[in-house]
Amino acid sequence: AQSVTQPDIHITVSEGASLELRCNYSYGATPYLFWYVQSPGQGLQLLLKYFSGDTLVQGIKGFEAEFKRSQSSFNLRKPSVHWSDAAEYFCAVRSGGSYIPTFGRGTSLIVHP
Amino acid sequence: DTAVSQTPKYLVTQMGNDKSIKCEQNLGHDTMYWYKQDSKKFLKIMFSYNNKELIINETVPNRFSPKSPDKAHLNLHINSLELGDSAVYFCASSQGLAGGSLDTQYFGPGTRLTVL
Numbered sequence: 001a002q003s004v005t006q007p008d009i010h011i012t013v014s015e016g017a018s019l020e021l022r023c024n025y026s027y028g029a030t031p032y033l034f035w036y037v038q039s040p041g042q043g044l045q046l047l048l049k050y051f052s053g054d055t056l057v058q059g060i061k062g063f064e065a066e067f068k069r070s071q072s073s074f075n076l077r078k079p080s081v082h083w084s085d086a087a088e089y090f091c092a093v094r095s096g097g098s099y100i101p102t103f104g105r106g107t108s109l110i111v112h113p
Numbered sequence: 114d115t116a117v118s119q120t121p122k123y124l125v126t127q128m129g130n131d132k133s134i135k136c137e138q139n140l141g142h143d144t145m146y147w148y149k150q151d152s153k154k155f156l157k158i159m160f161s162y163n164n165k166e167l168i169i170n171e172t173v174p175n176r177f178s179p180k181s182p183d184k185a186h187l188n189l190h191i192n193s194l195e196l197g198d199s200a201v202y203f204c205a206s207s208q209g210l211a212g213g214s215l216d217t218q219y220f221g222p223g224t225r226l227t228v229l
């Protein structure tokens with residue numbers, strides 16, 4: 001069975017600082033990996049996804065994520081955080097034969113001015 | 114030109130009432146879903162429909178009854194509401210069922226249900 005762990009419940013960064021949100025997955029074969037962002041009172045918006053190919057994936061809003069098979073990780077990064085990035089971030093994994101992703105518990109990003 | 118829309122955005126009601134949440138997608142997708150997000154932000158799949166046919170029912174109480182009048186709509190009706198039903202309910206859609214790279218899920222804005 002597939003599973004996702006987001007080890008950090010909360011992350012606090014200063015505006016302009018770099019950001020890395022951690023995601024580890026458990027799945028035997030190469031998974032499909034996703035990062036979603038949920039702004040306060042909003043739905044989930046897809047930031048980026050990895051299916052195959054280049055392990056460094058570029059997304060919207062200046063985010064990127066790197067798939068590392070050896071570490072079973074798909075960490076989300078941004079070089080310089082903006083106050084508007086404060087939100088809940090969800091990592092999700094889906095196996096190739098399934099269309100239902102498993103979501104992590106989310107990481108809440110707090111941005112200090 | 115919202116891709117996945119839900120109404121209402123907020124729903125406050127008394128225990129024992131019956132309520133419905135509507136969902137519509139204009140992406141031309143074949144598959145639609147309902148998720149429940151609890152107070153700890155955990156997202157759990159409830160139902161999945163493909164071409165108006167129920168595909169997944171994840172041990173949800175039968176007080177919850179989804180209805181798909183056509184591919185673009187998936188409504189959720191809840192009977193005899195209980196306190197534990199308070200949550201945010203998200204509708205989502207995806208291209209199909211093949212599980213391939215096209216089948217990314219797109220989510221609606223959510224409906225916050227509060228049962229008093």
